[in-house]
Amino acid sequence: MDYAIHKACKREIIWVMTENGKKTMLDREPEKMWVFTLSGTWKMVDCYRSHFATCPQDKHLSGEKG
Numbered sequence: 001m002d003y004a005i006h007k008a009c010k011r012e013i014i015w016v017m018t019e020n021g022k023k024t025m026l027d028r029e030p031e032k033m034w035v036f037t038l039s040g041t042w043k044m045v046d047c048y049r050s051h052f053a054t055c056p057q058d059k060h061l062s063g064e065k066g
């Protein structure tokens, strides 16, 4: 996987291409999440979160002011 360091916060991120053909950053370490499957059981999956949501240095990107 193609990963890098986000300069703003020095955390490891992954660059991925979205459906729209845009590049976006994800946290390199996925979160474990439980999902309910069609077969009626629970399963643990890796969930990659957008780094824009978790980056401590990029809060302004979420549209919040001051």
Ligand SMILES: [Zn+2]
Residues within 6 Å of the ligand: 006, 007, 008, 009, 010, 011, 051, 055, 056, 057, 058
């Ligand atoms: Zn960051």
